Amino acid sequence: MSRILAWLPIIMLAAPAFAQRGEGGPTGFNMIGLWSGMYHEDELERTDPGPPPGDYTGFPLNEAGLYHADSWHADLVSVMEHQCIPHNAPYSMRGPANLSIHAETDPSNGRLLAYIIDGTFGGASRTIWMDGRSHPSKFAAHTWAGFSTGEWHGDTLKVVTSHIKAGYLRRNGITYNDNATLVEFFDLHDKYLTVTTLTYDPIYLTEPLLRTETFVWNPYQPMGAPHAYGATCQPAPEIPRPYGWVPHHLPGTNTVVTGFSEAYGIPFAATRGGAETMFPEYRKKLKTMTIPPQQVFLNKFKREHEGPDGQAKEAGK
Amino acid sequence: MRILLCLFAATTAFAQTPMEVLHARGNVYMFASDSGNVTVQIGEHRDNDGVLMVDTGTAQMAEPILAALKKLTSKQLKYVVNTSADLDHAGGNDIISSTGGTRTAEGRGPLAAEVNIYAQDNTLTRLSAPELHIPEKGLPTMSYEQLKDFTFNGEAVQLISEAPAHTDGDSIVFFRGSNVISAGEIFSTVTYPMIDLARGGSIQGEVKALNHLLELTVPEISQEGGTMVIPGHGRLCDEADVTEYRDMVTIVRDRVADLIEKGKTLDEAKAARVTRDYDGRYSQPKWTGDMFVEAIYKSLKQGKQK
Structure with missing residues (x-):
């Protein structure tokens, strides 16, 4: 008994420290830190100059998705309202992304509330709520990052994201709709963080789109202000265009897809x-x-x- | 036929769905349901404050709307704006306007209604049609052709006609201080825009209205946030969502125009299935992609004849 009493203060001191391991979850790892993007997976499409028009390989497109991709015109990015769009949640881990992952904790008890992932292109930082809250109503606004909740499954962090704005899955016209959902699995292998993503969009895809991206732990990684680009990006009419111009290929006229x-x-x-x-x-x-x-x-x-x-x-x- | 079209949205709205109240921004709230959205501005300002409601939903929605309003404020309802004559936008005028204060006592307000009900000229005309049997207190008390603006709850409020688009009586309401636009039927996140040709709608006007919305909206950061837009139906939006919708409507319009240019008949245009990439997202049993194509086809043909 006296032995137990002797150990009690140490146990009591250790308890909050263990709880703070909630930053890594009950059995999960600690995601907090700086992670450099590696682009060895699908490098040609992920870095400059990006995917060529007509490269739809690797996508379980249905008829609607294919028809839509063929109507996409590369000039769309020059439309004022499109110029400052950041990478969306289903794509942001694939673009230039040197991540800074930090935690938001409840100041009253130190419990983990959320992981924040900064560093994705265009400043649509991700917030992964870890406090068990539910997703918002279907009437709530959508964002590029969407609304994410996470939970640990052993050493894997599973993240479910809804409320994402419609956007691209590949930067050549392959898109998803705004009712798509994203499921991600974060795994640590030595110093490598692997993110496995499943994008569900039954409107354009016959089955979930599965992709992976890998990051390497890099405590020396320089980080800029995460929202600097998004805050300062100012659309400008680079070429005179007609009012309300929306570039697209009419059905059967897209000659660049070949x-x-x-x-x-x-x-x-x-x-x-x-x-x-x-x-x-x-x-x-x-x-x-x-x-x-x-x-x-x-x-x-x-x-x-x-x-x-x-x-x-x-x-x- | 006109009545049938007018009742179109209302018939889709009869299913009673729970109403949710979302804070859009500033003084403005969105009362959302599957039947359609109602925009509510609430504020406090010396001698000129209270509640302004954009659209009153269906008659069936009136009670849930009033119950939700009561939870938010004890302020008096003073203004109603109808963005169109659809009965899922003006069907609750009668019941809801009865809850407002009587403004006739001091001779400042209209005689017909207990609150001021504003609408574009053509919306007033259509709501006044005898066959609709709308009680007098549910009719607009004041109308405008292009623009009406005033200050309420400490911010400038602009009622801007976007007609012709969905019909010849469409309006949007811009709350300039709160930075929120209530867009009415010209913008929806659940269906294609219903171009009601029988009531003066126009696809070219619809595209123009959406582009005008994009002129008014200003994103905050990374092309999101900033000006919030409450659609006639669907979820709370911002400029990027309007852009997505504008792009869709423009692209489908262009595809149908191309078929007309090639001499295709209406049946051939429908058979081309040019909405196939958007049908999964926007086609609804009551307003399908085929119906949308037909409306565009006829609207463009009408435009050429003029």
Whole structure:
């Protein structure tokens, strides 16, 4: 008994400290810190210059989603109301994102209220509520970051996000609707933070879109003000346009969507997305298709091996 | 036919749904339900304050609206604005205006209603149609053609005609101090805009009205927040949401115009299914993508004939 009493003060002191581990959850890890984005997954679409028009590979698009993607016009980003749009929640982890994750705690008891994720492009910082609150009503406003709640499942933080504004899943016309929901899983592997995202949009997708992004712990990472871009971005009419101009391709007139197929030597049908194209069995079908010449590699070969007159370059020149 | 169209929204609204009160911004609240939205401005200002209500919902919504209002304030209802003559926007005029103070005693207010009811000229005309059987105290007491503005609850309030868009009597209400716009039927987050040709609606006017909304709204940061917009139906919005809707309406309008340019008939235009990418989001049994295409087709044809 006396032994227990002797240990009691230490236990009592330790209890709040353990509770504060709520910052990492009952069994979860501590997310707080600086995390640098790694772009080795789907790098070509995530960094500049971004995805080429017509590259719908990897998306379980349905007819409506495909029709909509084909109507997208790259000039849309020059429309005043589109110029300062930040990356939305389903995309923000894929864009340039050096994250700063910190915690919001209840000052009265130190309990974790929310994780705040700063650093996503355009300043739509994420708030992941960890206090068990419910999602707002269907009449509440939507934001680019959406409304997120999280809970620990062992060492995985599961985050569910609703109330997201309509936006892009890939920056070439593949979009989701504003009633889409996002489910994310945050996992730690050594010093790597992996975010697995599932985007549910039954209007444009036949099944959830699954993607992953990885960040590396980097305590030396410099951080700018998270909302500086969003606060100072001022839309400007860069090119005179008619009043109310909304650029888009009329059905059947989009001639740039074939460019990706031609550039990379991928059968056009295989670039159109759809669940079928995402499974290994599709490779059998691919073998029956005509493979167009790979213009990107042909052009590269010409640059490296041919002179302007089409003659082979001499060695060493 | 006109009555049928006028009753269109009202018939969709009869299902009683719980009413939610959301604070939009500043003095302005959104009374939201599946039947439609009501905008309420409440404030305190010496000698000129009380409640201003934009739209009164259906007659069935009147009691829930009044109950929700009572929880918010004991201030008197002094103004009602009808953004259109639809009975899901003006159907509660009669009941709700009865709760206001009598303004006739000092000779300052209109004789017909116990509160001032404002509407665009054509909305007054349509609500006054005998076949609607709207009691006198439910009719607008004052109307305007383009603009009416006044100060209430310490902020400038602008009633701006956007007609013709949904009908020839549409208005929006801009609460300049609170930075909130009540958009009426020209903006919805649940369905395509209903272009009611029989009551003077116009697709070109609808697009123009949405662009005007975008001129008035100013985002706060990262293209969100700032001016809040209360749609006729659906959730609380801001400029980015209006942009999404404006883009959709413009794109569908352009697709139908292209079919007309190519000499397609109405049936052929419908068969082209040019709303297929938006139907999952905006097509409703009472106002489908096909109906929207038909309204656009006829509206554009009418415009060419003029």
